[in-house]
Amino acid sequence: MLLDQITKSLADLDKEETISLTVQAILEGVPPQKIVMHGLFPGLEEVAKRYEKNNHLYPDVYKSSSIYHDALAKIKHQIVLMETDPKLWGVIGLVSGDIQDFGKNIVHMTLESNGFDVKDLGKSVPTEVFVQAAREGADFIAISIMTDEGVEEAKKVVLALKGSGLRTQVKVIVGGAGVSAQKANSIIGADGYAEDAVEVVEFLKVFFRVNK
Numbered sequence: 001m002l003l004d005q006i007t008k009s010l011a012d013l014d015k016e017e018t019i020s021l022t023v024q025a026i027l028e029g030v031p032p033q034k035i036v037m038h039g040l041f042p043g044l045e046e047v048a049k050r051y052e053k054n055n056h057l058y059p060d061v062y063k064s065s066s067i068y069h070d071a072l073a074k075i076k077h078q079i080v081l082m083e084t085d086p087k088l089w090g091v092i093g094l095v096s097g098d099i100q101d102f103g104k105n106i107v108h109m110t111l112e113s114n115g116f117d118v119k120d121l122g123k124s125v126p127t128e129v130f131v132q133a134a135r136e137g138a139d140f141i142a143i144s145i146m147t148d149e150g151v152e153e154a155k156k157v158v159l160a161l162k163g164s165g166l167r168t169q170v171k172v173i174v175g176g177a178g179v180s181a182q183k184a185n186s187i188i189g190a191d192g193y194a195e196d197a198v199e200v201v202e203f204l205k206v207f208f209r210v211n212k
Contacts, residue, residue, distance in 0.1 A: 002030065003039040006071075010043025011050070013060055015067045018043070022071040032075040036113045037198055040068055044106050045196070051102075061102055065109075072113055088208055090140035091133040093121030095153035103176055104144035110197035111142075116204065118142075130157045134166040140204060143190075145176040151183050158189045173203055 002025050009017040018040075025035050047064040050056040056064075092108050094101055101123050111118045121129055130141055143154050154174055161167040173192040174184045184193035192207070194200040 002028065003034065006035065006039035007042040007046065010040060010064060010067055010071070011046035013047075013056075013063050013067065015070065018067050018071050019074065022074050026075060033114065035075055036072070036110070037201075040071055041106070041110055041197060044068055048102060048106070065105060068109065072109070088139050088204075089117035089119070090138045090142060090204075091119045091121050091130070092142040092144070093125035093130065094123045094144045094146065095150045095157070096124050096126050097153060098144065098146045098150045098176075098178070099123045100146045101144070103146075107142060107144070107175070107197040107200050110201060111204075114201050114205075116201075127153070127156045127160050131160045131164055131166065134161055134164070134170040138170055139208065140171045140173060142200060143172065143174045143176075145174055145178040147178045150176070150178045151187055154179070154188045154190070171204075171207060173200060175200065 002021060006018060006021045006025065009021055022035060022039070025039065026032075044064055047056055047061060051058070051061055092104060092111070094104055104120075108118055108120050119133070121133070130143070133141060141157070143157060145151055145154050158167070158172060161170065161172070171191045172188075173194060174188055174190045175194040175196070179188070179193070181193040184190045192203045194203055
């Protein structure tokens with residue numbers, strides 16, 4: 001299947017083949033969202049898995065990101081035409097102390113490719129920076145947690161939002177290697193938990209009723 005071929009070529013870091021297959025998918029009328037969600041994104045996930053197993057080196061992770069962006073550029077104009085709420089925006093970042101941002105970067109790119117306006121706050125983001133985003137009117141805060149300590153940091157963000165009277169104005173969704181659905185609910189007090197970028201998109205689309 002064409003989408004599976006896109007996934008494999010990206011996972012193998014074959015830029016030329018990935019671009020070629022992406023263009024072919026467009027010409028065959030495959031919806032851009034399917035190309036991203038079922039072709040390109042799974043390729044990035046496979047790169048991450050291979051990296052964890054030491055089958056890819058760290059520079060390969062960045063190379064895969066570059067290939068993803070180049071392929072995405074081929075369908076960007078179609079993605080822009082997707083119906084989304086132009087007023088909806090949010091922020092994403094790693095909690096204070098966490099610096100492994102590969103997963104966070106994938107989520108950021110996937111959200112943008114689905115039409116969401118997202119500001120990347122970066123690594124090791126202080127609690128107050130997340131709170132300030134809520135003050136500025138962010139509709140959602142996506143928090144990436146990579147360590148056990150990060151769970152407590154995310155909890156601080158939610159408590160700070162409550163203390164500032166902003167908790168009901170913003171939705172908090174968490175994910176990452178350091179957190180589980182149980183911790184997201186019972187310890188952090190988040191509105192949602194996602195295992196991967198696709199689930200983040202689905203959560204936001206369902207909650208904010210953005211058209212798919």
